[in-house]
Amino acid sequence: MNNWGFASFFSRLSLGIFVGMIGVHKVFVIGASGHAQNFFINGFKEHWIPEWLLLILGYSIPYIELICGVLIFVGLWVRLNTIIIGFLLLIVAYGHMLQDAFYDPTSHWLPRFILMTAVLLLYNSQDKWSMEHLFRKHKK
DSSP: OOHHHHHHHHHHHHHHHHHHHHHHIIIIIIOHHHHIIIIIIHHHTTSSSOHHHHHHHHHHHHHHHHHHHHHHHHTSSHHHHHHHHHHHHHHHHHHHHHHOTTOOTTTTHHHHHHHHHHHHHHOOTTOTTSHHHHHHHHHO
């Protein structure tokens, strides 16, 4: 593997671990219902967002993060899952900014955004330790 391949590999694994472990915590420690109630329903009851939408987002985001994190980590449908993470990051950024216009994104939003951008820019066929590479290799 050349340097581009290693950069792709390490950024992909880092994003997969980062997002996947957040999903693991939200699904298995907090629970999807706890996540929805604590971070969405209680956090936005004074804002314009309807409760049904908050429930959908609050319950689904933990599972989306868990699934996307695992798939990115193993290297399967990396581009699609990274784009999904990008949309989740937009939701997170909007929510935090809605609650506090002076929200500091450097704590947890910015590292995920940087890793997401790195994966989108660096992920390529030189990442020989991804499931996608193994499937391409066996197709030939």
